[in-house]
Amino acid sequence: MTLPPRRRYALVGAGSRAGMFLRAITGDHADVAELVAMADTNPARPAVHNERLARLGVPPVPVYDAADFTEMLKRERVDVVLVATVDRYHDHYIEAAVDAGCDAITEKPMTVDAAGCRRILDAQRRTGRDVLVTFNYRYNPLHEAVKRIIASGEIGEVGSVHFEWLLDVRHGADYFRRWHREKQNSGGLLVHKAGHHFDLVNWWLDDSPDQVFSAGRLFFYGEQGKRHGYARDYDRAHEAAEAQGDPFALRMADEPAMRELYLQAEQHDGYHRDRNVFAPGVTIEDDMAVLVRYTGGASMSYHLTAYAPWEGYRVMFNGSKGRLELEVVESDHVAPGAASGVKGEPGAESTAEQGFKRLLVRPFWAPPREIEVDGLARHGHGGADVRMLADLLRPDTPEDPLGRTANAVDGARALLTGLAANESLAQGQAVRVHDLLDLKDFR
Secondary structure (H helix, E strand, C coil), X not given: XXXXXXXXXXXXXXXXXXXXXXXXXXXXXXXXXXXXXXEECCCHHHHHHHHHHHHCCCCCCCEEEHHHHHHHHHHCCCCEEEECCCHHHHHHHHHHHHHCCCEEEECCCCCCCHHHHHHHHHHHHHHCCCEEECCHHHHCHHHHHHHHHHHHCCCCCEEEEEEEEEEECCXXXXXXXXXXXXXXXXXXXXXXXXXXXXXXXXXXXCCCEEEEEEEEECCCCHHHHHHHCCCCCCCECCCCHHHCCCCCCCCHHHCHHHHHHXXXXXXXXXXXXCECCCCCCCCCCCEEEEEEEECCCCEEEEEEEEEECXXXXXXXXXXXXXXXXXXXXXXXXXXXHHCCCCCCCCCCCCCCCCCEEEEEEEECCCCCEECCCCCCCCCCCCCHHHHHHXXXXXXXXXXXXCCCCEEHHHHHHHHHHHHHHHXXXXXXXXXXXXXXXXXXXXX
16 A cells, blocks of 8 residues: 655643653654654643654754744644643644644543633634544453444443543542642543543533533542641642651652653743642542433443542443443552552552452353453553554554544544533532533534
């Protein structure tokens, strides 16, 4: 197969997540993709990425201030924009990109409110450009196996789903150190984190949310930590004597990636990546329960806990012919030496932490049957990141019978579930998703 000319990619938002995209474009997929520019509000972070790419033999690319985003698109003849900024700005850059004639690939969530979601969908319809959302969990082999089993009809029609997700006191705490702690920036964990999970259920069931009710609160982090006995009196961990020995304190100076991208970049914008998780100013919840009714009639009970002693999830499907159960323990505890690190960073995971994965079909009138799943990797979300990037970046990927590629409407379905849950928290009553934004005009 003769490949078309390489597509020209530009990145906006050069935080830690950007590295995954940059390595893929300049490494495994350099035959079909070319990195031509980066933009950020902070000049230090793109410079760090350029230095890292240089160590891999990749020439540096031009760096632009984010205020010059549209100029960058024109000057560098950009074909595709990768959006990895603070969540609240996603819609701004996606709309500007497609209006400039580019396609866009955005980190989830697609944005943080219904107005921004509508702007993206309107812009895509107006321009005909592609907007894709990086729902990498779709590409985990375990999740693909779930999709196949449900689609096969082995457990019959799905009547209900129960989904529990636990973030441990290392991973969960990290959302309360950084910009995610303010709901205006991230939409809260029901948008930023649970959006992944809501998308999975939409995809698994091939359905859309109709009505949402939720209950939740800030129970553990923020100033509540005083009640539980964990709070210490400091604003951010770096050079704070009170943070010494605090298992919730992020030690950026000890982690090269954090030190380069954030600590040494503070002089430009004053952003602190290592806030005290128990300091005032947290406006997101850490304990959330959600009940969703789907248009096809199935229901889901969902719970997200951000302060658990172990990390993983359980999801169960009750069907007319049986039940499907997936249980994943990513780590059965947080090792003491890893508590102040960041999940996924080099050295952050201790060999003392154990986990397991089990996928079980329980048919009526027969013994349960465990499903063996091949292709799982230890890192990169079970190997999902590598598979997703190949799908998003390569024009020669084969037809996908599972429909894993997530478009803007898929992004909107997941986002609106979280937004409806947030609205239900505020109102204390069930919320109809189409009252926030009716998607029928965008399908």
